[in-house]
Amino acid sequence: GAVVSQHPSWVICKSGTSVKIECRSLDFQATTMFWYRQFPKQSLMLMATSNEGSKATYEQGVEKDKFLINHASLTLSTLTVTSAHPEDSSFYICSAKRTSGNNEQFFGPGTRLTVL
Amino acid sequence: QKEVEQDPGPLSVPEGAIVSLNCTYSNSAFQYFMWYRQYSRKGPELLMYTYSSGNKEDGRFTAQVDKSSKYISLFIRDSQPSDSATYLCATHSGGYQKVTFGTGTKLQVIP
Numbered sequence: 001g002a003v004v005s006q007h008p009s010w011v012i013c014k015s016g017t018s019v020k021i022e023c024r025s026l027d028f029q030a031t032t033m034f035w036y037r038q039f040p041k042q043s044l045m046l047m048a049t050s051n052e053g054s055k056a057t058y059e060q061g062v063e064k065d066k067f068l069i070n071h072a073s074l075t076l077s078t079l080t081v082t083s084a085h086p087e088d089s090s091f092y093i094c095s096a097k098r099t100s101g102n103n104e105q106f107f108g109p110g111t112r113l114t115v116l
Numbered sequence: 117q118k119e120v121e122q123d124p125g126p127l128s129v130p131e132g133a134i135v136s137l138n139c140t141y142s143n144s145a146f147q148y149f150m151w152y153r154q155y156s157r158k159g160p161e162l163l164m165y166t167y168s169s170g171n172k173e174d175g176r177f178t179a180q181v182d183k184s185s186k187y188i189s190l191f192i193r194d195s196q197p198s199d200s201a202t203y204l205c206a207t208h209s210g211g212y213q214k215v216t217f218g219t220g221t222k223l224q225v226i227p
Contacts, residue, residue: 006159034214041124043204043219044160059214093159105215107152107159 003027004096006108013084014116020080021111023094029074030096034105035067038091050077074099084115119143122205122218131227135192139205139218142186146207146216149181151190154202154220163203164190195225 003026013019023033031052036044048069050056056069068080077096081088091112095105122139129135137151148167152160164179166172172179180189188205202220 004159043217046214049214091157095159104150104162104165106162110157110159112157 002098002104002106004094004106004108006094006111008111009109010112010114012114012116015085016083018080018082019084019113020078021092021094021113023077023079023096023108025075025096025106028096029099030077031074031099032097033071033077034095034097035069035077035079036093036095038093038110044093047079081113084113086115089113089115118219119216120205120207120218123221124219126222126224128224128226129195131195131197131225133195133225135190135195135199135223135225137190137192137203137205137221137223139188140186141188141207141216143207143209143216144183144186145209147210148208149179149188150206150215151177151179152204152206152217153199154204156201160204192223195223197225197227200224 005024007022033050035047038044046059047062048056048058050069050071052071052074058064071077091110093110095107120141151164153163154160166179169181169183176193178191202222204220205218206215208215
């Protein structure tokens with residue numbers, strides 16, 4: 001159990017376009033989901049915490065108008081990178097925490113975004 | 117100073133060796149400690165999850181936490197080439213506090 005999926009697994013887009021990434025908890029309900037960004041040879045950097053039915057909480061330095069997060073249900077959160085630029089190219093990973101239980105986070109497989 | 121420090125490696129060991137991976141942290145409020153394994157271009161996979169000080173064993177993996185010295189370790193016995201990956205330590209203080217990750221140690225097990 002505790003499987004998290006992401007779609008797409010990789011995407012290439014042109015500069016200025018928007019890209020939506022989906023994160024789903026497949027076999028459990030997740031009140032809270034997290035979005036991370038990971039640059040090569042660096043650790044995961046938390047971008048925002050997403051709670052079902054409420055606005056996301058963004059980390060310092062993360063533009064909320066550029067990285068739109070929607071957590072419409074207990075199994076789905078989406079991250080939309082708006083007006084993407086080459087510097088947004090990165091590995092985006094979501095994680096989900098069970099509604100019940102301890103604080104374990106289960107990670108998705110990640111989405112590699114390349115902005116040309 | 118980073119909240120969680122981890123040697124990035126790389127660490128190369130022969131197959132069958134015992135691997136020791138370590139992290140230090142600075143925030144005494146951290147209560148929960150995790151180790152994740154991340155293969156190249158994949159999301160992290162939770163290996164071990166421990167609370168407070170002590171040891172936890174799961175198969176070939178043993179996690180050790182020493183809160184007095186703010187030191188956490190992961191031991192891998194009888195290492196296999198399939199263990200080659202980046203290992204991330206992580207910690208948080210409980211509740212809905214965010215998880216803080218180390219930078220990861222890249223491990224290579226040579227057949």
